[in-house]
Structure formats: structure tokens, C-alpha cells
Amino acid sequence: MLKSIKTTKLIPLVVSAVILGGCASTQQSTQPAVEVVSLENVTNTPAWYLAKIQPGQSQQIKQRYTLLAAQAYLNQGDYNSADKLLLSMGNTQGTQPEIQAQHNYLQALSLRLQDKPAEALHMLSYRPDWSLPDWQWREYYLLKAKLYQQLQQPVEQVRQLSMLEQYLAPADRAQINDQIWQALQPLNDQQLAQFTEDQSNPIFAGWMQLAYLAKHYAVAPNELVRYLGQWQQKNPGHPGAFKLPTDLEKALNTKPYRPQKIAVLLPLTGARAGVANPVKQGILSNYVNQGDANVEVLFYDTAADVVTAYQKAQADGVEFVIGPLLPDNVNKLQTFLAQPDQQATAVPQLYLNQPSQLSGDTEDQYFFALSPSQEASDAALRLYQDGIRVPLLLVSGDAAGRRMAEAFKQEWMQLTDKEAEVHYYPKGDKMGDAVKAALGVKDSEERIARMKQLIGTSLEADFRSRRDIDAIYMVANSGELTLLKPFIDVSFSVFAQPVPLYTSSRARLDKDTSQTAIELNNITFSDIPWLIQPNNETAEVAKLWPTWRNSQKRLYIMGYDSLDLVGRLAQMRAFPGFQYQGRSGELSVTPEGVLERHLSWGKYQRGKFKPL
Numbered sequence: 001m002l003k004s005i006k007t008t009k010l011i012p013l014v015v016s017a018v019i020l021g022g023c024a025s026t027q028q029s030t031q032p033a034v035e036v037v038s039l040e041n042v043t044n045t046p047a048w049y050l051a052k053i054q055p056g057q058s059q060q061i062k063q064r065y066t067l068l069a070a071q072a073y074l075n076q077g078d079y080n081s082a083d084k085l086l087l088s089m090g091n092t093q094g095t096q097p098e099i100q101a102q103h104n105y106l107q108a109l110s111l112r113l114q115d116k117p118a119e120a121l122h123m124l125s126y127r128p129d130w131s132l133p134d135w136q137w138r139e140y141y142l143l144k145a146k147l148y149q150q151l152q153q154p155v156e157q158v159r160q161l162s163m164l165e166q167y168l169a170p171a172d173r174a175q176i177n178d179q180i181w182q183a184l185q186p187l188n189d190q191q192l193a194q195f196t197e198d199q200s201n202p203i204f205a206g207w208m209q210l211a212y213l214a215k216h217y218a219v220a221p222n223e224l225v226r227y228l229g230q231w232q233q234k235n236p237g238h239p240g241a242f243k244l245p246t247d248l249e250k251a252l253n254t255k256p257y258r259p260q261k262i263a264v265l266l267p268l269t270g271a272r273a274g275v276a277n278p279v280k281q282g283i284l285s286n287y288v289n290q291g292d293a294n295v296e297v298l299f300y301d302t303a304a305d306v307v308t309a310y311q312k313a314q315a316d317g318v319e320f321v322i323g324p325l326l327p328d329n330v331n332k333l334q335t336f337l338a339q340p341d342q343q344a345t346a347v348p349q350l351y352l353n354q355p356s357q358l359s360g361d362t363e364d365q366y367f368f369a370l371s372p373s374q375e376a377s378d379a380a381l382r383l384y385q386d387g388i389r390v391p392l393l394l395v396s397g398d399a400a401g402r403r404m405a406e407a408f409k410q411e412w413m414q415l416t417d418k419e420a421e422v423h424y425y426p427k428g429d430k431m432g433d434a435v436k437a438a439l440g441v442k443d444s445e446e447r448i449a450r451m452k453q454l455i456g457t458s459l460e461a462d463f464r465s466r467r468d469i470d471a472i473y474m475v476a477n478s479g480e481l482t483l484l485k486p487f488i489d490v491s492f493s494v495f496a497q498p499v500p501l502y503t504s505s506r507a508r509l510d511k512d513t514s515q516t517a518i519e520l521n522n523i524t525f526s527d528i529p530w531l532i533q534p535n536n537e538t539a540e541v542a543k544l545w546p547t548w549r550n551s552q553k554r555l556y557i558m559g560y561d562s563l564d565l566v567g568r569l570a571q572m573r574a575f576p577g578f579q580y581q582g583r584s585g586e587l588s589v590t591p592e593g594v595l596e597r598h599l600s601w602g603k604y605q606r607g608k609f610k611p612l
Contacts (some may be wrong), residue, residue: 037064039071039102040135046072046081060096063089067102079110086110097130105139112143117150134167141167145179152385154183155195162204165239173239181245184211188579188586206231206238214248218571218578225252251575256567257320257348262297263313265323265333270303276325278552279352281545282559283322291563302329307336314347321349322562330355350562350569354594362593366569368562369595370554370584372400373407375504378598379473379526380411380420383502388471389416394438394484395475397424404475404504421469427480435487474503474523481507482519500524505531505599510549512609520604524612530557530583532600532611557583565595 049069053062066085073082092103104124111120124147126132126140141164148157161180165173184192184207192212198205209231217224232241244252264283266276280299287297298318300309306329313321324330330353337346338359348364354371383391391412395405405422412420425434476484481503488501505527509520530538531550541553548556561582565572572578572589580587585597601612 042071063099070106079113082110117147121147138167157183159204189216206235210240247575251571254570254574256570259319261318263318263321264299265302267303268301278555279559282556283563286560286563306333321347323352325352327353366593373403376404376408377411380408384415390469391471392469393422393473395424401475432487471500476507478509517607524603526599528584529600532602
């Protein structure tokens with residue numbers, strides 16, 4: 001088993017020599033015991049190891065006990081005491097490589113415990129010519145992999161884990177193989193393709209090749225089987241060739257949806273028809289541009305009753321259903337399909353919204369929503385990847401804003417084990433006061449006022465704003481943002497550097513003017529890729545529907561992507577690492593059938609919106 005916490009072993013070796021003399025007498029001499037101190041295992045307390053250091057011992061033995069004591073301190077989480085011991089050793093150059101390596105390793109481990117992964121990685125450097133026992137190489141590569149994982153660098157994490165495998169017993173490799181496969185899941189096939197020909201590390205390159213094949217051909221099982229066979233022939237000794245990852249085997253055995261008749265359930269008439277029309281137009285545009293002539297798409301009106309529309313589609317022999325769109329209809333149809341007599345005849349379905357609560361059994365059911373809460377979760381991940389560690393959230397006090405704030409907080413807690421700080425602002429005149437309070441300006445102004453009372457009104461002083469935050473995420477609509485941004489600008493004191501500003505697609509302007517674009521300079525927005533990077537399609541849609549706002553264009557793209565997803569959903573669910581590059585985002589499917597989106601980002605710079 002791999003060890004993350006070490007135990008201690010002290011092995012004294014006593015060497016005796018018996019010298020036979022003449023026949024009249026026997027003379028026996030005993031050589032002093034040779035003390036051998038292993039660094040591999042640590043079980044005792046720091047005090048125990050420090051007490052073992054005695055006058056007259058060799059420098060090497062003293063260094064080994066000091067390293068064991070430092071390791072024991074780190075096992076207790078006391079990195080301050082560990083650092084003092086390591087510092088007391090001075091420069092270990094010229095000592096045994098095993099001692100140099102362990103000194104280096106423990107310094108890096110201490111930095112990791114202090115949440116300084118970049119510094120730890122810089123510290124952790126072994127010379128390739130060092131002759132070290134296997135356990136030290138194992139610990140070295142394992143720690144490097146953890147540091148790269150902490151730094152959100154999965155490619156380098158996999159590289160270190162692939163190096164680690166050569167020092168493992170066969171029984172331990174399955175655990176590392178699972179870690180490698182999990183680390184590869186966030187990467188798309190384009191990212192993987194860059195590393196498939198790495199000649200310096202065949203095991204690493206083999207993993208990248210395997211992940212590339214799995215993602216590139218996940219929706220074409222027959223091709224995937226053929227290419228995997230070729231990969232196994234070329235890599236007979238690769239760890240992944242002995243046993244494919246479990247989810248990859250599952251994806252191979254999953255049959256994709258290949259419907260000839262697809263039903264679309266939307267409110268085609270009535271008060272909500274205007275909301276559904278962009279979705280309908282997106283589906284039709286996809287079908288006209290790249291649809292299969294052998295596939296029929298039928299539209300059913302849910303305005304009167306969604307269950308009746310569904311039953312009509314069933315009677316027409318449809319093999320897959322897209323929709324319904326409205327939340328109430330989603331909940332109503334879910335309740336109907338949960339009845340025992342309906343489950344056997346239910347048709348595979350891609351809902352265009354999420355129910356208020358997922359049922360326990362969602363097999364053949366998928367949920368695709370343009371969820372603001374999901375967008376806030378994705379924003380938390382983006383900020384973390386940008387190196388932000390102390391964000392402050394300024395959130396509108398309405399129900400939608402509170403849901404987004406809660407989603408951001410949950411994701412941030414998973415990423416950092418820390419609470420994200422949230423401040424809610426009211427609409428209207430009190431918005432500025434809320435911003436001042438959040439940035440510490442109000443407290444600073446009150447302190448200045450008290451000083452003036454004590455010293456006199458002639459006192460000149462500038463307010464100070466907080467310096468402990470490194471980004472602000474704003475949950476606002478476009479109207480609120482144009483008011484919120486100036487309040488933030490004037491609330492940063494002359495002594496503080498303004499921090500990066502982020503916000504969601506809710507706040508993005510439908511049409512940029514030179515004035516408003518300048519006002520929103522340096523704000524980073526999330527949005528669907530199709531709206532972040534204008535192209536011929538966006539221009540064509542603008543001509544066909546010139547009155548559409550961004551919210552309608554997002555619904556149009558949702559409809560467009562939904563038709564593309566039909567033939568991919570089964571494999572996406574079976575293989576969680578599979579990501580589809582849709583126009584509405586980088587899409588993946590959870591085991592519960594929920595489609596998750598990673599959005600694109602753009603920034604206003606010098607009065608223009610630029611993709612990042």
C-alpha cells in the first residue's frame with residue numbers, strides 16, 4: 001500500500017566477531033554496534049526522535065533523527081516546528097543523496113500543508129543521478145502529482161503519476177490508474193491530442209492516447225472498439241492495456257440513441273409561445289443545416305396540456321422526446337411518468353429544464369437547462385483557476401441572486417474548504433451604501449469622522465478600502481451593473497489596487513454602445529461560446545430576428561444543441577469524462593442525467609468586448 005503518513009523503524013545491527021586464540025585460552029572482542037536509522041517509516045513523536053540525538057553520534061545519524069522528528073511534526077500538522085528543525089540542518093549538500101532528498105521533500109511537504117503549492121513545487125527537485133530507494137521516488141512523484149492537482153494542472157499531474165507507476169508493485173497500480181483516469185476527465189480531445197506523441201515518457205503518452213480515443217470516439221462505439229484494439233496492440237505493456245477503466249468499458253457496452261422519429265414538446269400557442277419560439281427555431285435551423293433525411297422531427301403543442309401532448313407523441317410512435325420547456329410542465333410530466341404503469345412505456349427524453357427535485361430513477365431521462373445557478377457554480381471554478389483565493393460576492397437581494405450566491409458558495413467550499421464572503425445589495429439609492437460597507441469604506445469613513453471630532457475639522461485624510469480580497473463576483477442584471485460598477489470604482493481608495501471584476505451573462509448588455517462599453521471596462525463576463533465569439537451564424541440570426549435579445553439567442557442555441565445531443569447522451573452519461581463542445585458551452589452529463597455547462601468568458605477592454 002502507498003503511504004501518505006509514515007511510520008518509524010529503528011534497526012540496530014550488532015556485529016560480533018569471535019577470534020579464536022591458542023588452545024590454552026579463547027579471546028573474544030566485540031565491535032561497537034553500527035546504528036542504522038531508516039527514514040522510510042515514522043510512528044513515534046517528535047520528542048522521541050529528538051531524544052535519540054546524542055553526543056558523539058555521526059553527523060549523518062543526527063540529520064536522520066532530525067528529519068524523522070520534522071516528519072513527525074508534519075504528521076501532527078505542526079509545520080512551524082518542522083520548519084525550524086529543517087532550517088537548523090542548514091545546507092545538506094554533500095551529504096548522502098537520501099538525506100538531501102528527504103530534506104528537500106519535507107520542505108516541499110511543509111509548504112503544501114501551508115497551502116503554498118507553487119512554492120512547494122519549486123522546492124521539490126531531485127537530481128536524476130541520485131541513487132535513491134524506491135520508496136523515496138514513490139513519495140517524490142506522488143507529492144508532485146498532488147501539487148499539480150492542487151494547481152489545477154491535470155496534464156502534469158498525469159505525467160507525475162505515470163512516472164510513479166514504475167516504482168509500484170502490480171497490486172498498487174490499479175489505484176494509481178484510477179487516479180490517472182480521473183485526472184484526465186476534465187480534458188477535451190483537442191487538449192489531449194497535444195501530448196499523444198510524447199517520446200520521453202511512453203506510459204504518459206499512452207494514457208493521453210487512450211483518453212483521446214475514448215473522448216473522440218465515445219459516440220461511435222464501433223469505431224472506438226476498433227481504435228482501442230489498435231492501441232492495445234501498440235501498447236501491450238501499458239498499465240491501461242491490461243484492464244480498461246471501468247467507465248470506458250461501460251461506455252463501450254452502452255447503445256447510443258438512434259431515433260427515426262423525434263418529438264419536440266413546446267408551448268407553440270398561447271402566452272408562452274414567444275418564449276418557446278427561439279428554441280423551436282434553433283431546432284429547425286439545426287435540422288435544415290445538418291439533419292438526417294431519415295430522421296423526422298415532429299412538434300407538439302403543450303399549451304393546453306403537456307401530458308396530452310406527450311401521449312399523442314407516444315401514439316405517433318416517436319422514439320425520443322425533446323422538451324417540455326416550462327418548469328411547471330417538466331414537474332407535471334415527471335409526476336405522470338413516475339406512475340408504475342407509465343415506466344415501462346416511457347420514451348427516452350431530453351427535458352429543456354430541470355424539475356424541482358430529481359426522482360431516484362432517471363434512466364433514459366436527461367435535463368438540459370440554462371441555469372443561472374449552474375452558471376454561478378461554473379464562475380466559482382473559473383475564479384479558482386484564475387488564481388483567485390479570496391473573492392467577495394456582491395449579490396442582488398432577489399430570489400434569483402440568492403440562488404446564484406448559494407451555488408457559488410457550495411462550489412467554492414468544494415474547491416477550497418473555505419466560505420466565500422457574500423454581501424447582498426438592495427435596489428435603488430441604498431446600493432452605494434451596501435458597496436461601501438462590503439469594501440470596508442464605511443468603517444474607514446466613520447473612523448475619519450471620529451478623528452476629526454477629536455482633532456478638528458482641519459484634518460485631511462483619505463478613506464481606505466479593504467486589501468484582503470483579490471476579486472469581486474457581481475450577481476446583477478445589466479441595469480444593476482451599470483450602477484454597481486461606478487460605486488465599486490469610487491470605493492477603492494488611492495492606497496489599494498483595484499481587484500478583477502467578474503459577472504454572469506445576466507449582466508451583459510444586449511447591444512454595446514461606446515459609452516456603456518467604456519463604463520464596463522475590465523469586467524469579465526461568462527456567456528455561451530456562440531455569443532462570446534461572433535461569427536457568420538450570429539450575423540445571420542441577427543438579420544433573421546433583429547429584435548431578439550441575448551436571452552432569446554441563448555434559447556435558440558439551446559434548441560440547436562439539443563438536437564445534436566440526442567445521439568450522444570447515452571455515451572456521455574456512461575462516460576462522465578466525455579465532453580461535447582456545443583454552441584451553448586462545453587457540455588457533460590452527470591450520473592443523474594443533468595447536463596452541466598462550462599461557459600466561455602470575455603472582457604470589456606478599451607471600450608470593446610473581447611473573448612478570452
